[in-house]
Amino acid sequence: MSPNPILFTIILVAALVFFAWSCYRRFSLITLGREENRYDNPGLRIWDMLLYAFGQKRVVQKPFGINHFVIFWAFVILLIANLEFIIHGAFPQLGLATLPASLHHFLLFAFDLVSVFTLIAITLSFARRIFSPPPYLSTQYVKARSPEAFLILAFIGILMLAYFGFHGAEIAMGETEAAPYMPVSAFVAQLMAPYPSLLATFAAVSWWVHAVVLLAFMCFLPHSKHMHILTAIPNCFFQTLGKANTQPREEFVKGNEFGVARVDQFTWKDLFDGYSCTECGRCQDACPATNTGKPLNPRQVIHAIKTNLLDNGPLMQAGGKPVVPLIGEEGEGTNTEETIWSCTTCGACLQACPVMIEQMPKIIKMRRHLVQMESRFPEELLNLFENMEQRSNPWGIAPSERTKWVSTMNVQPFEKGKTEYLFYVGCAGSFDSRAKHITVALATILNAAGVSWGILGREEGCCGDSLRRLGNEFVFDKIARENVKQFQEKGITKVITLCPHCFTTFKNDYRQYGLEIEVIHHTEFIDQLLRQGRLKLNHQVKELGNIVFHDSCYLGRHNDVFDAPRQVIETATGSAPQEMERSRENSFCCGAGGGRMWMEEFNGERINLNRVGEALTTNPDTICVSCPYCMTMFEDGLKDKQAGGVRVKDIAELVAEGLRTNP
C-alpha cells in the first residue's frame, strides 16, 4: 500500500537531503586527517571485511553478541524490505509484487520471520540496559541507560511493530494474496479481524508511523553512536592487515611535526575509527588500566578523538584554530597526560574491538608528541631515556657488564659463518640479577641440545622496545639503525631471544628497517628442540608442583605464540598447566609493558597485584612465565601479597630443571 505518494515523496526528499548533508558534514571532516595507505591488498581486505563485519567474528565472542548478530543480519535483510517500502511509497506501481511470485513470497516470508527475531532481540537489549547493564557499557560521558540508546532501540522496535501493523491490516482487509506466506502478519490480522471498520485507518496510521520512524532513524544515524551502522563495515575493510601493534616510522627531517597533539595530525583512518566506535565497551572491559582504576579507558580515547573532531573540525576546515585541546585537562574531547601514560600497550583493546578500531597506536602517537615535541613525560623516564641513549640499557649500567653472567660457563661470541644462532640475551637477561638465572638456564638448554650459538657480548645493544612504546621514536630510530647495521655486518640470520619485547622488536619493528631474519622466542625454540628429540630431559619435572601459566602480551596477543609454552610445560612436567580465567588472547597484562616497567604506578590497584591475585585462585605452587618483565612483576606481586610459598619460574628454568641429573 501507499497512502499518499506525493506527500511521502516530499518528506522523503527532505529526509534524504538532510541525511546527505549530515553525512557530508561529518565525513568531510575525515579529510582533515593525514594521508595513510589503507587500500593495498584489496582481496585480503574484502575477506577481512566479510569475516569481521558480515561474519561478526568478534561480536559473537561474547554471549550477548549473538543478540547483535541477529540484529545485524535482520538489518541487512530488512534493508531490502525498507528499500522496497520507500520505492513503493513514492512510486506505487513499483514494488516486490512485480517480482516473480515465488521470489516475492519467499522474501515476504523472510521479512516476517526476521522481524520477529528482531523484536525479540530488541526486547532483550532493552531489558539488559534497564535491568542489568554490565558496568563496561558506561563511561563518564556515555551511559548504558542513555536516552540515545533507548531512542534507537525504540525506533527499531516501532519499525517492526508498524510493519506488522500495516501488513496485518492489509491481510485483514483481504488486499493481498500473499497472506499464507506471512504467518506473523496473518496472526496480527486475526487479532484485528473483529474491528473491520477500523482496519483502513489502522493500516494508514501504521504505514505512516513506519515511514516517519524509518526516515527519522536515517536522519538521526549520522548524529549518533549508531553512525557505526554506516562506518563499521568500511572500517573492517580498512583495518591494518596483520597486527596493529607495530607503530609506523617517523621521518626525522627539519620542519616535520612528530606525534599527535591536534586532531588533524591523526591519519584519516584514525579519525574514521572515531566514527566507527559502537560504544560497546569491550575494550574498556579488557583494559588493565581501566580495570585497576587508572584514568585511561581506551574507549574514551576513541570517543575523545571523535568529539574533538566534531568540535574542532568545522573550525579547522574554515582555516581556524582548534578550541578544544586534544591533550589537556579532563574533558569529553580531551585526553589527559595521565591517560596517555597509563597504557601498558598490552593490546587487549585491539583484540577486543569487534569493529577493528586501533586504540593503542593512537595513544603512542600522542606519547610521541609529548616526548618529542614537548619533552613532557613522567620524571622517572628522564633517567631511562638518558641511559638508553648513553649506555644502551635501561639502568645505565656499563656495557662491559653485559657478559657478567658468562663467568659461570663457557660461552662463545657469535662468529659469522661458524655460529648458527645468535642468542640475543637482552638487557634484563644481562643485567637483572633474577633474569640472569633465565639466561643461564637457556644457555644450558642450548648446550644440552647441541645448538650452535653465540652472543654479542658487550657489543650487544638494547633493542629499544621501551623507547618505541613510550613514544621516544627519535632515540629508538637511532638504536634500531645501529642494531640492524650490526646484525647485517655480522651476517646474523637467526636470532633466539629470551624476552618477548626483544622478540617482537626484531621480528616486527625492525622489518621496517629492512631486517628480514628468523627471530624465535626461546619458548618456541625449546618446543622445537623437544619435538625434534634434540633436547632430552633427564627427569620429569615434578618438583615445581602445581603450575599455572601466564601469557606475556608480547608473546601471546602480539605474536600469537600460545601453544608452544603450554606444550613445553606439558612435555616437561607430564601435565598441562593450569589456566587462569583470562588466558591466551584474553590474557591480562602483568603491568610492565609499554615502558610502564620504568614508571611509578600511583593510581588505583597495582596491575601486577590484580594479576597475581587471579593466578593465586588456581592454587599454584609455581607461576610459569616467559618474559623477564613478567618475572619481576609477579615476584614483586607475590611479595606484596605475602604469598611466599609460591615461586615464579621462566619456561627455560623449568626445562633446565628437567636437565638436572640429581633432582
Add this chain to the structure above:
Amino acid sequence: MLIVACIKQVPDTTQVQIDPVTNTLVREGIPFIVNPYDTHALEESLRLKDRFGCRAAAISMGPPNAEATLKKALALGVDEAILLSDRVFGGADTLATSNVLAAAIRKLSEEEEVGLVICGKQTIDGDTAQVGPGIATRLGFTQLTLIDRIEEFDPVRKKIRVRRKLEGRHEIVEAPLPAMLTVVRELNRPRYPTVPMRLASVDAEVKVWNNQVLKLDEQKIGLKGSPTWVSRIFSPEREKGEIIGEGIKDPKQTARLLVEKLLSKDLLSL
C-alpha cells in the same frame, strides 16, 4: 645580559677501566658524555634565559670532537656555543684551563655584558673543583660555590641571592653581579631536548676559537702554562673480601656473623 655555562666533555667514567698492566686509563672506545654537574650548570643558564630573557652561551675547552658536547647544548636551547680548541691549549692543568676559559669569557663580554658564569661543582675525570674558582679569580667575579638553589636573581639591580650546600648545613649568600657559580646536582633537573631542537642543532654553528682569536701568552696556557704534572694514575689495591656463613641456608647465623665482623672492625660506630 649574557649567562655563560662552562661545560666539559669527559669520558663516561662508569665505562672506564684501568689497564692492570700499565696502570693507565683504558680510554679506547669509551663514549664521551657531558660532565654530569655541567648539565645542571647548563640547565640553570637556560632557566634564567627562560625567566629573565637573558641570552645563554655555552663554552668548552677541549679537542675538536668536544663539538658534540656543544651540539647537545644547542639542542637544549643555548643561543651560542663556543669551542675553545687549539693544540697549544692541550695538556692544561686547572690554572691553564681557567686562563683560557676566562679569556674567552672576557672576549664574550666585549659584545655583551656577562652577568653570570655557571660551572659544575667538579668534573668526574679531573675531580679538582678548581676551574670555576680559577675563572672567578681571573675575571674578578664574585665566587659562589656549591650552589643548590638560586633564591633570587635580579639582572636589573645586579644582585643574586643563592643557597650553598655545605656539610650538614646551608648558607644563604647575597652578592653583586657579575658572579661565578659552581653548582651541585640538587640545583635542578636538566631538561630533555625536543626533536625539533635536536634536528636544528645538527646544522647550528659551533664557533671554534683558537689562540689566534684569544691571543694568550703561550707561557700561560697548555702544557707550558701548567705548573701541575700528573705523574702516575693507578687504581688502589683493594683487599679481597671473604664469604662468611652459609648464606640462605642459615640466614640467622649468617646475619650474626656479619654483625660480629662489622663490630670487630669497628665499622658500625660513627
